[in-house]
Amino acid sequence: MSAAAAIDDVIHGEWHVRYNYSVGKVAGHFFEGLKQKKILASFAPSSGIAYLPPRAYCERSFEPCDGWVEAGHQGIIEAATIVTAAFENLPPPPYAIAYVRLDNVSTALVNFVRGLDLSDVPAAASKLKPGTKVKVVFKDTPEGRITDFHYELAE
């Protein structure tokens, strides 16, 4: 091998790592709720904030979130995007993502927005502006995972 050829040489490598993530009490309660088609937000009476994703402690008052409130199955988009490029290990495009603030909840929760024609991106984006009403649609048989539901436009 010449020196010039050696400079262009590469050594191939791959990482394969497996994990089991412990869910814990707070997320566990949330996931149990999803099995009943309920989206449960942790509630801090000290601040009046209902959190999704749920937390053990309120990040404003530093008091425990010792209550739960059920999120409404309607809410409004706070931010959205439409993805039209393929990324490795991510869903095949196109798809829409939105942060939605559900009724009874103080913070916004991300999920896919389905059921929208995404072939014309600017046209589809105009239907996903902040303030747009969306609804929650659950799978027929939820498994206790965040992917048990998605959003769709309310009208």
Place this chain on the structure above:
Amino acid sequence: MAKDIVAVIGAAQTKFKTHYADKTYIELAQDAAKLAMDEAGVTPDEIDAVVFSMAPTQFMGVNDCDRWATSHVWGAGKPYMRIHAGGATGGSALQAGYVHIASGVYRTVLVVGADRVAETPDAQHILNLIWDRFYEHDFALNTVTMTALAAQRYMARYGATEEQFARVVVRGRKNAMGNPYAHLKGAITVDDVMNSPRVAYPYKRFDICPRSSGAAAVVLSNLDVAKQKCARPAFVNGVSAITHSVFMGDRMGVYSETEFADHDGEHIAAYEAYRQAGITDPASQIQVAELYDPFSTFQFPIVEGLGFCGRGRAAAISDEGGWDMVGGQVAVNPSGGTLCTNPIGVTGLVRIVDAANQIMGKAGQNQLPGVHNAVATAAGGSTQFFTVTMLGDDHVAPRTNV
């Protein structure tokens, strides 16, 4: 209370490009270390401690690669630490070096790092792995999609358009033509940006930074060493960092204390850095801003947060040339910025290098006249970590509280 004044006495970077076939990672870092020490006129024996700037190592593919680099950057035998704050890493590493010296513990510190973001073929796959597996990972979040979400919200709040973002790209690529180290550069048009393939609304391909490889380094010293070594140092007059909750959904809507669309961590950090540096009217006192703007949509909320104009005004001022390198009210990213060059683990440090060299009169073809104050930013995580560093040609008194 800080004891010592801190100065940049040498700042250097390598060229940035997609691949470095002729060097390994540690050799790249070594190049930057050597260049910065030569600029500062110091030898490794005169460096008291080393701070290594490196973000996720899964891009370049050697876990905790700072260990690999220790002796190549002349860190063996010295106090040595790695700083990692995602995209904000380089800004945070500089600030760690600052504290080393401001505390009076060390006289001279080397801050150095390298990255090779394109060693793996899809950076966004790696970036998706920063989200938790319970609530957010499944929804294709990565740095492209998370910032597209912020941009869409910004557009809705203030009426900025895709064409206005495209002008930022055109200006950045043009500025980068005078920067021999920049990765992407050249004369392009708004139409070129608008016609590049759509990626995630509102982004087209040209709205997005490249995956860069290269290295950067800065030699920091106290005032005594700076007087001996450097005729025109860049004094570090203000450093500040703000961290948000990981959850972006906490930062939008009527209950939020901060505003996702505004990147307002940068605003909070900026005004603390300004307080330390004695900046009361940023638009008139700061001549150069080197922004961490890996996407075309970052520039408007950041220049607004830095107080160069009111909220929602930056796009119109951009259209009028207000952020141009020559003739603008503030020269924004004379280097071309992060939109043209993004070696993630050192990008924040490159911002410091470019800003410091403008103060020190070493910015080459893109050197601007009369640069007395320059600001450098960095941002990382889920638009979560923000740093702002103020550099000046004269020093202020050591800060009175930390």
